[in-house]
Amino acid sequence: MKEDFIDNHITEKAYLVGIDVPGEHSLWTIDESLNELELLAKTAGIEVVGRTSQRLAQPRPATYIGEGKVTEIKNAISHVKGCTVIFDDELSPGQQRNLEKLLGDDIRVIDRTALILDIFARHAYSKEGQIQVELAQYEYRLPRLTRMWTHLIRQAGGRAGGSIGGVGLRGPGETQLESDRRFIKKRIILLKKQLDDVRLHRQHHRMRRKKSGISVVALVGYTNAGKSSLLNRLSNAGVISEDKLFATLDPTTRRVTLPGGRVVLFTDTVGFIKKLPHHVVAAFRATLEGIAEADIILHVADISHPMAGAQVETTEKVLFEQGAGNTPSVLVWNKSDLVKNKFTIDYNHGKNNLTISALTGEGIPELLVCIEDMINKQLRSVTLEIPYAESALLNRIYKECQVNEIVHTDNGTIIKALVPPSFMDKVKAFCTNF
Ligand SMILES: Nc1nc2c(ncn2[C@@H]2O[C@H](COP(=O)(O)OP(=O)(O)OP(=O)(O)O)[C@@H](O)[C@H]2O)c(=O)[nH]1
Ligand SMILES: [Mg+2]
Structure with missing residues (x-):
């Protein structure tokens, strides 16, 4: 009796439903898509008792799926008390109401968006x-x-x-x-x-x-790719990293010293997912704006995930929508310790590609050199005339820029240097060559 109570009331149970629209899931099969929905459900503490899908040219306006399918679902879950039916897409309010009417009083109908919002609320x-x-x-x-x-x-x-x-x-x-x-x-x-x-x-x-004038590197990527683990590896940041979707919501920034001595900031932030609800994107504008303003995008992907290529594609789409499509980026395949053949994924878009493991540290020194090279490539060649009164600025220039020539004159110090874009504002007033 007690067991029955626990079974039916304490653990929330759910049945998953998706539709297979030809052409829409070009990279995701319906099964892979429902696998991800199941992971979302598990992250929200829900036990999945079954799943179904239907091939449709497009969603039905009134009920999303066909009415016959609704009856099939009703029968499939008739023995599960208080079952929730989770749809793998955002339902319109009308569809949700109609489905609830058809499925009956005891059945709660929610959609992918509600599930993601629930996880966000917990985290x-x-x-x-x-x-x-x-x-x-x-x-x-x-x-x-x-x-x-x-x-x-x-x-x-x-x-x-x-x-x-x-x-x-x-x-x-x-x-x-x-x-x-x-x-x-x-x-x-x-x-x-x-x-x-x-x-x-x-x-x-x-x-x-x-x-x-410090350069900023934004860690972005599909949820669970290992962004926080990488930040922890680079900086002992102490950010929560868990085998859960959306473990991180709040941005964390840490200073990291590159091999040549330059200090840069690495920012870890909220992960992406396919069909990221537009309410989430709108509400997280303050967070996402930080990504668009970074000097370098460090795109972290999970090489061990069966849908790694599709996850990279989704992330790039969101980056583009956030106005960060043209920011210099490096694609980092993380979790290399989990795969034997590291060259199984042929997906690079002609970009910088690296394989690392945040867990074992493999590839991290190469990653830091790569970031340093990318920053160096962005350097601008300038001639500066710094008055002697600006000694503090002079010290910063020695630290932040690559100084190639120094001449002391009556008016001040003339310096030929390569300056990172993030530092240009500081020295613009003293430039003599443009
Ligand atoms: N084997 C292995 N596991 C890793 C590696 N990097 C991260 N993980 C694991 O992957 C899971 C997700 O890591 P997180 O660092 O939380 O991932 P995230 O990208 O920050 O995820 P969200 O904040 O949820 O978007 C955790 O269980 C980590 O321990 C790695 O290099 N190898
Ligand atoms: Mg994280």
Whole structure:
């Protein structure tokens, strides 16, 4: 009896549903896509009891899948108490309502977006992360509010033993729904304002960083590729790294010294996933803007993953959408310790390609040399005349730039140097050759 209770109430159970649209999953088979959905479900603490898919030319506007398929799902889960059905795409509010009607009262219907938002909510530790997730959740929920309220009515009706949404319930229900909507709308306005403040703060921070002239390397990649593990390996950052999707939501920046002595900043941030919900992208704008402003993109990919090529493609698409498509980048195949043949993946887009293991440290020295080379390639050749009063700047130039010639004159020190783009603002006023 006790076991039965645990089985049916404590562990949430779910059944996964996807559609196979010809042409859409060019890189992902429907099975691989549902594998990823299963991993998302597991990360959210949900046990998957089964899955199904349907081949359709396009999703059905009213029910996403065909009605026959809905009946098939209903039968498949009839023995699982309180089962949740998770769809591998964002459902429209109408589709969700119709599916719930067809599947019946006990069945909760959620979609990939709700699942991702749920994971984000669990993993948001900072104030900023929490504001971003809360905003994304409210934006997603507002058009779906009817459903939430009908659920409450059902519970009330159930306890009273009466019918669903009866005459006595309709009035207060509508009022409640309206006031819930008003509350959410107000909350959205407040959260957006708070996020504006966060963005401003981040912008100031980046401006200060720009003024400091230190180059920034952004670690980006598909979720679970090993970005945080790499930052930890490079800098003892102490960032949480777990075999979970979206373990990191909040950006972390650490200083790393390159082999030639130059100090650069490495930033670890939120991972990407295919069909990244647009509410998440919009809410995480403050975080994503940091990627677009980096000097170098270090794209981390998991070489041991069966969908590694597709994950790289997805990440590049998101980078492009975020305005970071033209930033110099290096593609780093991580987890080399897990594969025997390191050259099985022929996917490089003609870019810098490296194989590393954040776990064993293999390839890390080569990676640092590669980053240094990339920064050196961006250096600009300038002639500077630094007055003697600017001795602090002179010291910074010796540290941050490659100084090739020094001549002391009556007016100051004339220097021929190669300057990184991030340092140009600092010395522009003293340039004599442009
Ligand atoms: N075998 C092996 N495992 C690794 C390596 N790098 C990372 N991992 C493991 O991969 C999992 C994910 O690593 P994370 O560093 O959290 O990945 P992430 O890219 O930061 O992931 P999110 O923050 O969730 O987007 C963890 O279980 C790590 O221990 C590696 O080089 N080899
Ligand atoms: Mg991480």
